[in-house]
Amino acid sequence: MDWFPLVLSLKVAALATVLALIAGVALGWIFARKRFPGSSVLEAACMLPLVLPPTVIGYAILVAAGRRSPLGAWLREHLDYTIIFSWHGAVVASAVVALPLVLKSASAAFANVDRSLEAAASTLRQSPLSVFLRVTLPLAWPGILAGTLLAFARAMGEFGASLMVAGSIPKQTQTLSMAIYDAVQAGHDDMALLLVSITSLLSITVLVLSNRFFSLR
């Protein structure tokens, strides 16, 4: 049994979740608390990866960071680096796809925080950052954590966008979902079944945990 795809999937999903968590909490707070011209359109745009086909995400990343793009050309020229066909590409793809799940949960969690508690903290001479870290975040935390676990489960399951960006290179970029696809295509049904069982078991565990945190709110 080759454990590489499982280990890579866990690594990719973990890093993607960290990226999605940072961006999702920041954006979630902005969308819950600030209204500015175009904010609802921007929020909808951030939610797009939830409804768009993964192929669109993959194509967008290829266009934005591929070798023919300004960014891709610059990275290649100056750092001899390319995100295409590297597992970093799978991290970026998974993070984009997982972002809406953190964002939505975080924004709902922030909206549910009692503003009078924050106001009370402010009157006790707490700085805005201190209010956020010591009042807002602890109150919103269960919701954010639940969304983060959902994001991790989604990142584990990412296939389409990652395949387009990172390719399916055995021992380099082949994640669990790609290994399943290969096994099915090649008719290795036993291998496919084993990998499907592993990924299902993992995802169920994560989803059960996520539900616990959602009900904590």
Next chain:
Amino acid sequence: MRPFRLLSLVIALALPLAVSAQQVTVSAAASLTDAFKELAPKFEASKPGATLRFNFAASGALLQQISQGAPVDVFASADQETMDRAVQQKLIDTDSRRNFVTNSLVLIEPAQGGAGVKTLQDLTGTAVKRIAVGKTATVPVGRYTKQVLDGARLWEPLEPKFVQADSVRQVLDYVSRGEAEAGFVYRTDAAIAGDKVRIVLTPSGHTPVSYPVATVADSKQKALGQDFIAFLNSDAAQQVLARYGFGKP
């Protein structure tokens, strides 16, 4: 009441799809995509009432679908090996099997910003970071590639550079986008990409690329399937195929 009205509307809309009479489903190798699409109206014109439906993918993936009971009438593979496997698994009618075109393997690189590959040996150079090849398990062009590189004792040294593609068209896409510095495709695919890719060389040392076609054993449209196979070997169809660069069987 409302939901039922909506449901009956949906069913009414779906009915015409269900009763479409003489539909032939052809599972064909990805390299045949453009030529077959052009052939479809010609075949349909010669058989009033018949419609062709195509399913293009790597031959190995198509075989796998058929073995799992996909409703396919005709199977066209890009190599004899995949068709032989179909014969072993009793998935096709052996009597109907015909070779209808040939093709050749070429090494390509991006037309712009390529690494300047001239020989197979150049692939080992540092300028070539990624080489796109078909997955050997399911993609015929990948197996032809392996034969060539095995013969040149280059398969193992080059393996860390391989990006494995799901079909020959994905290899073509990787190279024409410039994401891979080199790739192995058929001459007909390189022609489709036009000025995006450049043919470096036509390697030898692989079994001849010859495409077999046959009717599927479980097909319910065998007569029409046979007609399509006969049509592929007709002068009219061969002319179109030749224009895409396919050789005579």
